[in-house]
Amino acid sequence: MESPSAESLSKLLLGAWIDNDVINTYCQLLQQHSVDVKIVDSFLFSKLRFHGVERARNSFKVTAAFNLLLVPVHCPTRQHWFLLAASFSDRRIACFDSALHHESASQALSVLKDFLLRVFPKSSEWNVYAARTPQQLNGHDCGPYTLYFAESLARRAPIDPISDTVRAQKLRIQLKDQLVTRQILPLATSRTDLNRPFAFMYPPVPNFSLSYYPPSSPPAAPMCLEVIDLSSPCSQDSSPPTCDKEVLSGTDPDPISPEVKEAMRRYLNRTEGKKRLYPFRLNFRRGKFQRIYPDEVKRLLERN
Numbered sequence: 001m002e003s004p005s006a007e008s009l010s011k012l013l014l015g016a017w018i019d020n021d022v023i024n025t026y027c028q029l030l031q032q033h034s035v036d037v038k039i040v041d042s043f044l045f046s047k048l049r050f051h052g053v054e055r056a057r058n059s060f061k062v063t064a065a066f067n068l069l070l071v072p073v074h075c076p077t078r079q080h081w082f083l084l085a086a087s088f089s090d091r092r093i094a095c096f097d098s099a100l101h102h103e104s105a106s107q108a109l110s111v112l113k114d115f116l117l118r119v120f121p122k123s124s125e126w127n128v129y130a131a132r133t134p135q136q137l138n139g140h141d142c143g144p145y146t147l148y149f150a151e152s153l154a155r156r157a158p159i160d161p162i163s164d165t166v167r168a169q170k171l172r173i174q175l176k177d178q179l180v181t182r183q184i185l186p187l188a189t190s191r192t193d194l195n196r197p198f199a200f201m202y203p204p205v206p207n208f209s210l211s212y213y214p215p216s217s218p219p220a221a222p223m224c225l226e227v228i229d230l231s232s233p234c235s236q237d238s239s240p241p242t243c244d245k246e247v248l249s250g251t252d253p254d255p256i257s258p259e260v261k262e263a264m265r266r267y268l269n270r271t272e273g274k275k276r277l278y279p280f281r282l283n284f285r286r287g288k289f290q291r292i293y294p295d296e297v298k299r300l301l302e303r304n
C-alpha cells in the first residue's frame with residue numbers, strides 16, 4: 001500500500017478539498033485494522049454507477065466473512081464525498097452525509113441496494129435510510145467527515161458531534177498523522193458498542209424517502225423556503241443561502257428574500273448558453289422540494 005502523495009497530504013493540512021488518493025489510502029489502512037468489516041475504495045461505486053452491476057461485481061472480491069460493508073462515494077456533480085454503509089445483520093443500508101442532499105443520497109442508496117440484491121440474491125429485502133450525522137461547517141470538509149464516519153462505523157461506535165472549526169481542523173491533523181504513521185487510532189472518544197442495533201446507534205433523519213422526484217405541486221399549507229443551487233459544488237466556500245424567516249402564503253406579496261433572488265440570478269448567469277443544465281432546487285419544510293430550471297427561475301423572478 002503506497003502512501004498518499006505529498007500534494008494530497010498537504011490538502012489535509014491546508015483545509016482544502018481532498019482527493020481519492022487520501023480517501024482510498026485511509027480506507028485500505030482502516031481495512032487492515034478492522035474485523036468483520038469490508039471497506040472498498042471509491043472506484044467500486046464509480047464503476048457501479050457508470051458501468052453497471054456486472055462490471056462492479058468483477059472488482060468486488062470477498063476474501064473473508066464480513067457483517068458491515070463501507071462504501072465511500074464521490075458525487076461528481078457536487079464535488080462531494082459521503083459514505084454508504086450496509087449492515088448485513090440488521091438488513092439496513094444507510095447514507096452518512098455531512099452535507100445531506102436528499103436526491104443524491106436517495107440515488108446512491110438505490111444503486112447500492114440493487115447491487116447487493118444482485119450480488120447476494122439469497123438475502124432478504126434491505127431497509128434504506130439517511131443517517132443523522134454532524135453537518136460540515138464549510139464547503140470543503142466532506143472528505144475528512146466521510147473518513148471520520150468510516151472509522152466510527154468500523155469499530156461500531158457512535159458518531160460524536162463536531163461542534164466547531166477547531167475540532168474539524170484537528171480531525172484533518174489526526175488523519176494526516178495516521179496516514180503518515182500507518183497507525184489507526186480512534187478519531188473520537190466514543191466507545192465500541194456491539195449490543196445496540198444499527199438503526200439505534202445511527203438513527204435516521206426525518207422526512208427522508210427513496211422517492212426523490214418532486215411533487216407535482218407544493219403543499220397548500222404555509223412553509224419555510226430555502227434554496228440549494230445544484231450548479232454550485234460542495235467545494236465552494238459559500239453555503240447555500242436561506243430565507244428561513246420568509247413564509248409562503250397567499251397574503252405575502254414577496255415570499256422570496258433578496259438573497260434567494262440573487263442566488264437565482266447567479267444560477268441564470270452560470271447556466272446561460274450551456275447545453276447540460278443542472279436544476280435549481282427549492283427546499284421546503286416537511287421534506288418537500290422542487291427542482292426548477294432556467295425558464296421557471298426567470299418566471300419566478302418576474303413575478304417577484
